[in-house]
Amino acid sequence: MSERHAGAPGQVKEVTSLANPLVKDIKALALKKFRDQQNAFMAEGLKLVIDALDLGWSIKTLVFAKAGRGNAAVEKVAARTVAAGGTVLEVSEKVLTAITRRDNPQMVVGVFAQKILPLKDIRARDGDVWVALDRVRDPGNLGTVIRTVDAVGAKGVILVGETTDPFSVETVRATMGSIFAVPVAKATPESFLAWRKSFSGLVAGTHLKGAVDYRSVDFARGPVLLLMGNEQQGLPDSLAESCDRLLRIPQAGRADSLNLAVATGVMLFEIRRGALKLGPD
């Protein structure tokens, strides 16, 4: 390992060995245990890393492929990382492939500090929409919901109970960068139910036994909390009973239910119908 730009506030290092301890730490981020130990997670792609920095996320390490040397955008992001006190690693293709566990990896990977919004800090105002997910299991579903929450201009996501990790590589990939734009809170079922009592708007649950057609509800007044059930079991009674309304999306055909992320998307576009407009081309 050799060091360049000695004396800069951060460090820029060339790394070609998979045995390098910094590389080992980043590779370990594939596991939740080490993500939590390091309070860190990984995001792939130059655009994502730039967006994350613009949105004020704290970068710990920037990794870029040798091919990025001389690329103005990569150099700029490297300079921002150094200025923020982060470490910059210039690595071989082999190291980048090992870190991302992907052939043809992105040229840039950022390691960021995790951020979770404390539940008590959520104070919903008129027009705000929050999504609560009960025990979401699938990283693709969680990432897709976070991306959709971002796309409709909802305020954030509350993870209730034991859920898949919002900072896993699969979830972050599925968010397509929205992980950096959408606040995520965590709650036990008990703390969620306690917090829910102070929620001033409509708490709309979705349920396959819901008696109300989701299109018949006026979501325009006050804040809305949309509560979605677990992929296998749906909402447990304790959460379903805490809802003001239990809504159903009518279906035709043989499918028993919609995929969780699809159902969340259908609901969110209905709830935000009046707020979303096509801009000028």
Ligand code: SAM
């Ligand atoms: N077997 C589960 C059940 O009995 O609820 C299916 C759960 S479904 C895959 C995951 C979640 O998506 C549900 O808990 C509900 O929140 C929502 N969902 C899916 N299809 C729905 C529909 N047609 N109407 C209302 N909610 C729906």
